[in-house]
Amino acid sequence: MESDSVAAGLDGYAASAARALPSGHTLTRLHHPGPGAPALAPEGPAAAPAVVVDVVAGGVGPAAAAVTAAVALATAPYAYDLVVSAGIGGGFAPHAPLGTVVVSDAIVAADLGADTPDGYLAVEELGFGRSVHLPPPALTRRIAAALREGGQRHVVAPVLTLSTVTGTAARTAGLSARHPRAAAEAMEGFGVAEAAASHGVPAVEIRAVSNAVGPRDRAAWRIGEALDSLRNAFRLLGTTVFLEDL
Numbered sequence: 001m002e003s004d005s006v007a008a009g010l011d012g013y014a015a016s017a018a019r020a021l022p023s024g025h026t027l028t029r030l031h032h033p034g035p036g037a038p039a040l041a042p043e044g045p046a047a048a049p050a051v052v053v054d055v056v057a058g059g060v061g062p063a064a065a066a067v068t069a070a071v072a073l074a075t076a077p078y079a080y081d082l083v084v085s086a087g088i089g090g091g092f093a094p095h096a097p098l099g100t101v102v103v104s105d106a107i108v109a110a111d112l113g114a115d116t117p118d119g120y121l122a123v124e125e126l127g128f129g130r131s132v133h134l135p136p137p138a139l140t141r142r143i144a145a146a147l148r149e150g151g152q153r154h155v156v157a158p159v160l161t162l163s164t165v166t167g168t169a170a171r172t173a174g175l176s177a178r179h180p181r182a183a184a185e186a187m188e189g190f191g192v193a194e195a196a197a198s199h200g201v202p203a204v205e206i207r208a209v210s211n212a213v214g215p216r217d218r219a220a221w222r223i224g225e226a227l228d229s230l231r232n233a234f235r236l237l238g239t240t241v242f243l244e245d246l
């Protein structure tokens with residue numbers, strides 16, 4: 001559903017053949033002739049597309065998302081300039097109310113570490129691995145500017161990746177204490193960022209808030225409103241940032 005909203009936001013783009021990944025996921029290729037050109041070319045010989053956006057639904061959780069992203073990166077007939085992990089997410093109060101778009105300035109694996117009687121230790125403190133990827137600051141600034149100019153409510157902040165949706169006040173408080181600037185949590189971003197990093201490609205995460213992080217209240221989730229925000233964000237990015245040299 002999130003990949004449909006992303007693709008729908010890129011409404012000036014033309015879809016070309018879908019590509020089946022070895023993992024079984026379907027990757028949809030969308031293209032635009034480039035800045036200044038009409039999105040849909042008039043009749044005539046087809047020019048090589050200047051901008052290509054591949055959209056793939058990567059599954060739920062960091063492992064599934066990492067595998068899908070890694071397969072897409074490894075089997076693409078072209079090199080990617082950027083990988084975007086996008087979808088709905090939970091918003092941390094007071095930073096990100098429902099419908100807000102959160103642009104990551106850090107993609108954080110918030111449960112990749114060790115629990116101890118004295119508190120949580122991230123993998124860096126254990127002496128191995130990493131739990132943070134940093135999107136290029138100039139890119140997050142440019143994305144934020146495009147959303148601001150388009151009137152889309154947004155915030156630039158860390159986005160946490162967890163394998164379990166937070167559902168208690170105690171867990172929420174623990175995450176907020178460890179990550180006071182975090183505006184959203186979701187389940188895929190860090191996996192996608194790991195895959196992108198393994199190919200030397202920058203990654204950014206974009207989440208539209210469907211629910212508040214806190215005690216589980218499924219009836220309060222507003223997935224439709226979040227998908228509207230996600231679609232609007234990609235409509236704005238598709239006509240600006242995605243047409244620029246990254």
Ligand SMILES: O=C(O)c1cccc(C(=O)CC[C@H]2O[C@@H](n3cnc4c(=O)[nH]cnc43)[C@H](O)[C@@H]2O)c1
Nearest residue numbers: 060087088089090165166185186187188211213218
């Ligand atoms: O509990 C349910 O009944 C339920 C129904 C529909 C969807 C879910 C999910 O858990 C969706 C997880 C999916 O969406 C992202 N997401 C959205 N909100 C959060 C959140 O608060 N914490 C973590 N992930 C969230 C996540 O990236 C998954 O892809 C549950």
